Amino acid sequence: MTSRFSRRSLLGGGAAAAGAIGAFAVGRATDSGAPAGAAARTSGERAASYAFRGTHQAGIVTPAQDRLHFAAFDVTTDDRAALVELLQQWTDAAERMTRGEPAGPSGAVEGPVDLPPDDTGEAYGLPASGLTITFGFGPSLFRTDDGVDRFGLADRQPAALRTLPHFPADVLDPARSYGDLCVQACADDPQVAVHAIRNLARIGFGTVSVRWSQLGFGRTSSTSVDQTTPRNLFGFKDGTMNLKAEEPEEVDAHVWVAAEDDPAAGWLAGGSYLVARRFAMGIEVWDRQPLGDQEAFVGRTKDSGAPLSGGDEFTAPDFDMPGSGGTTIIAEDAHVRLVHPDFNGGVKMLRRGYNFVDGSNALGGLDAGLFFLAFVRDPDTHFIPIQTKMAAGDALMEYLKVNGSALFAVPPGIGEGEYVGQALFA
Numbered sequence: 001m002t003s004r005f006s007r008r009s010l011l012g013g014g015a016a017a018a019g020a021i022g023a024f025a026v027g028r029a030t031d032s033g034a035p036a037g038a039a040a041r042t043s044g045e046r047a048a049s050y051a052f053r054g055t056h057q058a059g060i061v062t063p064a065q066d067r068l069h070f071a072a073f074d075v076t077t078d079d080r081a082a083l084v085e086l087l088q089q090w091t092d093a094a095e096r097m098t099r100g101e102p103a104g105p106s107g108a109v110e111g112p113v114d115l116p117p118d119d120t121g122e123a124y125g126l127p128a129s130g131l132t133i134t135f136g137f138g139p140s141l142f143r144t145d146d147g148v149d150r151f152g153l154a155d156r157q158p159a160a161l162r163t164l165p166h167f168p169a170d171v172l173d174p175a176r177s178y179g180d181l182c183v184q185a186c187a188d189d190p191q192v193a194v195h196a197i198r199n200l201a202r203i204g205f206g207t208v209s210v211r212w213s214q215l216g217f218g219r220t221s222s223t224s225v226d227q228t229t230p231r232n233l234f235g236f237k238d239g240t241m242n243l244k245a246e247e248p249e250e251v252d253a254h255v256w257v258a259a260e261d262d263p264a265a266g267w268l269a270g271g272s273y274l275v276a277r278r279f280a281m282g283i284e285v286w287d288r289q290p291l292g293d294q295e296a297f298v299g300r301t302k303d304s305g306a307p308l309s310g311g312d313e314f315t316a317p318d319f320d321m322p323g324s325g326g327t328t329i330i331a332e333d334a335h336v337r338l339v340h341p342d343f344n345g346g347v348k349m350l351r352r353g354y355n356f357v358d359g360s361n362a363l364g365g366l367d368a369g370l371f372f373l374a375f376v377r378d379p380d381t382h383f384i385p386i387q388t389k390m391a392a393g394d395a396l397m398e399y400l401k402v403n404g405s406a407l408f409a410v411p412p413g414i415g416e417g418e419y420v421g422q423a424l425f426a
Contacts, residue, residue: 072179136408216354
């Protein structure tokens with residue numbers, strides 16, 4: 001993190017896209033049948049803004065932005081009408097902010113001087129910066145741990161939406177886990193992403209409270225073929241084989257929930273499940289490992305990201321190629337082997353993770369790592385088995401500690417005149 005003393009620096013650095021794009025288009029796709037994420041573009045490569053409404057929520061197959069502010073909320077009321085009203089207010093504010101407008105109609109400086117502004121103002125004058133806002137519902141929104149149906153939603157809870165298992169090597173902090181609701185704000189300017197979460201939390205005061213939040217930088221996956229593969233804080237390319245928006249058949253098969261998947265949860269058709277896991281990395285210990293060992297743990301070279309069996313980054317690994325000592329060149333406990341679709345029934349996930357550095361921990365080391373985000377069609381088939389294998393046998397787990405975990409159901413896109421999750425409450 002930069003040490004320059006300015007408000008933006010403290011949030012994680014300067015705007016990546018605001019200065020480069022300049023004037024931006026605020027037009028958006030208004031056809032409710034168009035997928036959210038259809039962009040209003042300028043002459044630059046980046047999108048100035050993404051459509052908020054569409055078949056699917058934006059922020060999933062949208063080209064992954066550079067910055068993240070993620071927040072999980074607890075609902076502090078048992079009034080169903082108050083919860084619905086909040087979702088309506090959030091929908092209105094989110095649509096405005098993704099267009100580069102203030103959260104409320106009067107904004108930060110144009111309202112009555114004797115009332116608080118309806119926008120906090122830190123994004124005043126900044127462009128939309130490709131902001132996407134994605135909403136999700138946690139299992140505790142449907143019923144509490146002791147089975148209480150607070151909002152009359154228990155009979156509509158998807159079968160796959162429940163607290164994730166406690167995997168081997170998990171050391172979960174409840175203050176970094178779970179939640180009734182979640183909001184993922186991604187943008188190419190950290191101040192725009194923070195502004196979005198701050199204003200939604202402000203609007204929700206009295207109805208929800210922030211349970212935990214996470215800032216992220218340096219996306220660790222590519223969701224478009226136009227994006228290069230980024231690196232994680234171990235220095236390796238991450239998400240090489242991630243699903244891409246340009247692969248609609250693959251995305252349909254592995255990301256979007258189909259109506260027939262769970263007849264009791266038809267409201268979720270066209271949506272997805274969001275897995276959030278906070279992987280704290282043992283940075284200092286990792287940095288002392290020989291390069292050859294690091295590459296063996298991952299199963300790829302550190303420079304190009306090619307599998308150890310040869311080729312380039314996107315060459316299919318040869319898991320049978322012999323190595324020294326009667327073993328294969330890609331070890332049995334190498335990360336790339338354990339998570340590869342060939343060894344997991346062909347399932348894939350769409351990852352949208354981010355690096356994080358949250359200062360120092362109690363031992364004086366970096367509190368840093370990977371904030372893992374993945375969208376899957378069914379966590380029971382597309383995440384839990386893979387994470388179980390990884391936690392039990394992945395060589396990388398010696399250097400990773402999961403201290404935060406959550407699962408959310410992400411409703412489908414929002415049509416014109418609708419609010420997020422409306423079908424659930426209908």
